[in-house]
Amino acid sequence: MVAEIIGGSLFGSLALVADGLHMSTHAGAMLIAALAYSYARKHANDPHFVFGTGKLGDLAGFTSAIILAMMALLIGYEAIARLLAPIPIHFSEAIPIAVVGLLVNIVSAWLLSGDDHHGHSHGHDHTHDQHAEHEHGEEMQLIKTPSGVFALSIFEDGVPPVFRMKVSTEGAELSAQDMTVTTIRPDGTRQVFAFSRTSDFLESTTDIPEPHAFKAVVTLPDGVHAVQFEEHGHDTHSVDTRDHNMRAAYMHVIADAAVSVLAIIGLLLAQMFGWLWMDPLAGIVGALVIANWSYGLMRDTGAILMDMSPNDTMANKIRETVEMAGDKLVDLHVWRLGPGHLGAVVSVSTKETLRGPAFYHAQLRRFQGLSHISVEVHTLQVV
Missing domain, CATH: 1.20.1510.10 (Cation efflux protein transmembrane domain)
Known part of the structure; x- marks a missing residue:
């Protein structure tokens, strides 16, 4: 200079x-x-x-x-x-x-x-028999086995996050009793997920807690397979990092x-x-x-x-969550708190007398990047 x-x-x-x-x-x-x-x-x-x-x-x-x-x-x-x-x-x-x-x-x-x-950049560390791809509402890992190729995904499009297993090879079959998924988090915590048949895929019977960064050990009839999930699902793209x-x-x-x-x-x-x-x-x-x-x-x-709304993606997800619960969204404000963090003020009108702010906090907390949530609930009188 x-x-x-x-x-x-x-x-x-x-x-x-x-x-x-x-x-x-x-x-x-x-x-x-x-x-x-x-x-x-x-x-x-x-x-x-x-x-x-x-x-x-x-x-x-x-x-x-x-x-x-x-x-x-x-x-x-x-x-x-x-x-x-x-x-x-x-x-x-x-x-x-x-x-x-x-x-x-x-x-x-x-x-x-x-x-x-x-x-925001993302990275993967995949072994030779694993591959990652993204669909609407899913992060997917392909598992190649002697009996066929199976797709394990985390599905969270408007619902609490769950595992889904689909058969990618024509003619291959898999029953809910034939598999389990065990998640191993960086701190060593393990959780075992059982599955049930839903339509043309298998779905875990329990929700997946946040964050979604862990090794998933998949037990199948022909052996054990390990895949890696990183915390960068589709919700991260609604937050400016x-x-x-x-x-x-x-x-x-x-x-x-x-x-x-x-x-x-x-x-x-x-x-x-x-x-x-x-x-x-x-x-x-x-x-x-x-x-x-x-x-x-x-x-x-x-x-x-000036607290301008960053984009409509997170607001739309909050709106969908409230409406899927059968309630009405009265007022909504979403703004950026810092890189990768959003705040939201939500006002909800419901006929369910037992639903308080804690219910909606639990529903919205799964959206990564939504760091501060204030919820106001108006209970309607049913005539």
Whole structure:
């Protein structure tokens, strides 16, 4: 940062100065991100933060977005001024400094790329005879045996989660008495599930507790098979898991790298063809790139800070759950508390006199990512 700002000023490259100034915002973004994480961790259990400190990252991201926008305006202003009044550029000194700036940004981006800043990623560890695929409401594992291929899935589409076993090979058969599933969780806890026949598949007679991250040992007539289930079923896709604090820091270094590339291109073209206007033009393009990234980050974090509804997926799941129980949803509010966490306020009207808030808490608690639930129940008088 220091080398680019001083070198660009001494050797007459606005694009180099612009890259150095923007790199200073990169350093500032790192500091803001670090302070946000530190403060959020320190006050995670502070009762003054009614819904926790999850939004501090979004606040830090919004702040970084404003800094990005200010730098875009500054660089654009300086570039236009340089277009109107060009000055000589010392190319042999400016170009190497720009290359060093690009290398620093590439290394920084690589260091940050391992964090889950842009979305939620999933991974599996499958053996050679296992395969995972997803259908509506299911996470499925295929089990290949000498007698055929069987599909074990966790089904939770509008119902409490259960195991389902289907026969994937034509002619193969399996009865409920022929199989059991034993789940082994990371802490060593085991649970055995028995099955009963339902339509054209077998279904476990008991629900599967959250979370759905465990090894499932399947006992079949021809032997024992082990499959792995990860906690990333279809419900996770209804929750925004992006960390906008880390996203802001990552966005700074990616924008830095883009401006560094433009600075190098501008300097090379100006040196080769004598186009001194290419250097400030590169600064203008860089300013536009930064402004675009700033707008996107400001839009996303601003929506969260204003408690805009993240999407309709979780709201629809809550609505379906209430209506499937035969009740009426009177009012519903869903909002983001932090990365991967949603809050919901639910008002229900029911004719069932024995149904209180605890009943709906139990029904809704199975949705991963729904971290805070407030339920209000209105019992209707039956005439």
